[in-house]
Amino acid sequence: MKGALAVCWRDILKFLGQPVVMVSTIVGPFLTLILLGSAFGGAITHAPIAVVQGSYGPYSSNFLGILQNEQTCQFGGIDCQNSFQLINAPDLGTAQQMLHAGLVKAIVYIPPDFDGALAANSKVTITVTLDNTDPLSAAAIGPEITQAGQQLSSLSLVQTSPADTTSANMTFDLEDAYRNVLYIEFMAPGTFIQAIMFVSIIAGGVQLVVDKERGIIEGYLVTPLKKYEIVVGVLLSGVCKALFSAIAVFILAVAIAGVRPSSIFPNPNFVGIALTMVTLFLTALGLIGMMTAYAVRSTSADLYRVTCFPINLILYYTSGAIYPLNGMPAWMQEVSVINPETYAVNALRLLMYKGAGLQAVVGDFIFLAVFTGLMISLAVLAFRRGI
Numbered sequence: 538m539k540g541a542l543a544v545c546w547r548d549i550l551k552f553l554g555q556p557v558v559m560v561s562t563i564v565g566p567f568l569t570l571i572l573l574g575s576a577f578g579g580a581i582t583h584a585p586i587a588v589v590q591g592s593y594g595p596y597s598s599n600f601l602g603i604l605q606n607e608q609t610c611q612f613g614g615i616d617c618q619n620s621f622q623l624i625n626a627p628d629l630g631t632a633q634q635m636l637h638a639g640l641v642k643a644i645v646y647i648p649p650d651f652d653g654a655l656a657a658n659s660k661v662t663i664t665v666t667l668d669n670t671d672p673l674s675a676a677a678i679g680p681e682i683t684q685a686g687q688q689l690s691s692l693s694l695v696q697t698s699p700a701d702t703t704s705a706n707m708t709f710d711l712e713d714a715y716r717n718v719l720y721i722e723f724m725a726p727g728t729f730i731q732a733i734m735f736v737s738i739i740a741g742g743v744q745l746v747v748d749k750e751r752g753i754i755e756g757y758l759v760t761p762l763k764k765y766e767i768v769v770g771v772l773l774s775g776v777c778k779a780l781f782s783a784i785a786v787f788i789l790a791v792a793i794a795g796v797r798p799s800s801i802f803p804n805p806n807f808v809g810i811a812l813t814m815v816t817l818f819l820t821a822l823g824l825i826g827m828m829t830a831y832a833v834r835s836t837s838a839d840l841y842r843v844t845c846f847p848i849n850l851i852l853y854y855t856s857g858a859i860y861p862l863n864g865m866p867a868w869m870q871e872v873s874v875i876n877p878e879t880y881a882v883n884a885l886r887l888l889m890y891k892g893a894g895l896q897a898v899v900g901d902f903i904f905l906a907v908f909t910g911l912m913i914s915l916a917v918l919a920f921r922r923g924i
Contacts, residue, residue, distance in 0.1 A: 561843035568847050572854035572869075579864040581677040582618040587632040587641040588625055594652030596689070603685045604645070620681050633666075636714055638897040639887050642668050642863075643678050644714075660706045669713040670890040672720055674861045679711045715799075718890055725796045726885035727858020730820055730878050732786045733779040734852065737824040738845045740782075741775040742832035746841045749833070768829070768920045772913065775825035776818065783817050798889035806892060813888050816898070819905040820881040826912030833919040852878045877908045 552559065586604070590597060607620040624641060626632035632644045644666040654661035665682050667675040686707050790796040800809030828845070835841040853859075855869050856878035862870055873879045884901035887893035895902075 555839075561846060565843075565846045565850070568850045572850055575866050575869055576854045576864075577860045579860070579866065580618075581674050581861060581864045582620060583622045584620065584643070584674060584678055584863050585622045585624055585641045586678070586682075587635050587644045588623050589627075589629050589632050589644065589646045590625065591649040592647050592651035592653070594656075596652045596655045597647050600647070600685065600689050603688050604682065607681060607685055621678075633714075636666065636668055637891055637893060639668075639883065639891070639893070642671065642674050643682070645682060655706055658706060660708065662708045662710050664710045664712065666712050666714050668715075670715055670718045670723070670886060671861055672718055672723055674863065675713070683709050683711075715890060716797075719795065721794055722796050722890070723886075724859055725790050725794070726882045726889060727853065727856060727878070728790070729783045729786055729817065729885065730856070730858065730881050731853055732782045733817065733821045734824055734849055734878070736779040736782045737775065737821075737828040738842075738849065740778045741771075741825050742828040742835075742841060742845065743838055745771060745829060745832040746835050746838040750838065764920050765917055768917050771829055772822065772825055772916065775829065776821045779821035779825060780817060783821070796889075799892045800888055808894065809888050809892060812895060812898060813885065815902070816881055816884045816888065816905070819902065819909055820877065823877055823905060823909035823912050826909060826916045830912065830916040830919040833916070852876055855879070856882050858882050877905060880904045 588601065588604075590601070601623065604621055605619070605623055608618065624635070626635060626644070629644070629646060632641070632646075635641045636644055644664075646664040646666070648661065648663070651661050651663070663686065665679060667679055669675045686709060689707065791798070791801070798809075798813075800806045800813060831845075832841055835844075851872065855865070855872040855876050857865075857873060858878070862873055862879070865873070880901040884898040884905075887897050887901075891897070
């Protein structure tokens with residue numbers, strides 16, 4: 538027993554002598570609490586809605602005013618924010634293009650006879666088309682728009698009789714723009730990117746740090762190889778491993794988890810498949826470059842491992858992989874703007890479930906390309922100075 542206590546004491550002293558490891562054991566779980574607790578379950582706010590207004594009058598004006606000022610409150614009734622961000626669309630065709638490109642979450646179509654029908658105490662229907670590839674946002678937006686219609690009857694301006702029947706005469710047709718998309722499918726793009734990140738950390742950065750500690754990298758330097766060739770070789774191998782992992786997870790998701798990308802089902806769309814592969818390639822190269830640059834500057838494999846955990850958490854939970862960005866606190870939305878995984882996840886969702894083309898994802902590709910170029914440059918610079 539005495540020997541066991543001696544071993545225990547030695548390991549405790551070793552742990553106490555590694556402040557970075559000590560802090561990481563606290564920071565990791567605490568970050569999970571903050572990020573997951575803040576990212577998941579928040580009220581959807583400022584959801585972009587395309588409005589096609591075919592009728593102009595007091596009824597439609599007041600209905601849009603109610604939508605514009607609809608409030609959603611978070612955190613037990615405080616921090617109330619606008620539920621919707623209304624965007625005027627000239628016609629249904631334009632609005633549908635905006636929905637298809639992921640620029641809006643829903644379309645509200647006010648028919649030409651809206652004001653006339655309500656003034657004549659007749660029935661009228663407002664059509665609401667929901668982007669159900671984001672099932673969480675769609676589930677929140679539909680009821681809130683219906684509630685706005687119910688509030689219309691309380692405005693004295695539009696009362697036409699002592700017994701106001703505006704609300705009873707106005708009905709809503711909530712329709713889905715796409716096939717039913719399950720939450721597991723909503724999460725799938727983020728899972729593919731997470732697979733790439735795992736490879737970037739484990740099979741990329743950790744292996745590089747271990748090779749550096751064993752002198753393998755220094756061994757390359759006595760060969761005719763140039764430093765940039767070593768970097769390119771490391772990056773290419775990392776990308777190959779990351780793509781293997783992501784594609785394997787993709788196949789498992791389709792075969793077992795029931796994920797049904799529109800680029801494959803019911804008929805293969807080779808342009809969509811090619812754009813999906815470009816998304817995965819750019820993301821893999823960028824993340825591998827980032828983690829390679831970090832690994833080169835790390836002093837030990839243990840230090841690298843424990844510090845990568847918080848990085849992975851922040852990138853994953855602020856990417857919109859598990860919950861819509863509109864439901865996250867403002868500070869997480871600000872982080873998501875500079876998070877490369879945000880753009881990768883968005884591009885994959887557009888390609889997988891909407892059958893989008895290059896025009897819809899070109900903005901995501903530009904960001905990923907710029908990020909990848911910066912990370913490769915950073916990796917080359919780190920190799921030159923750190924090896």
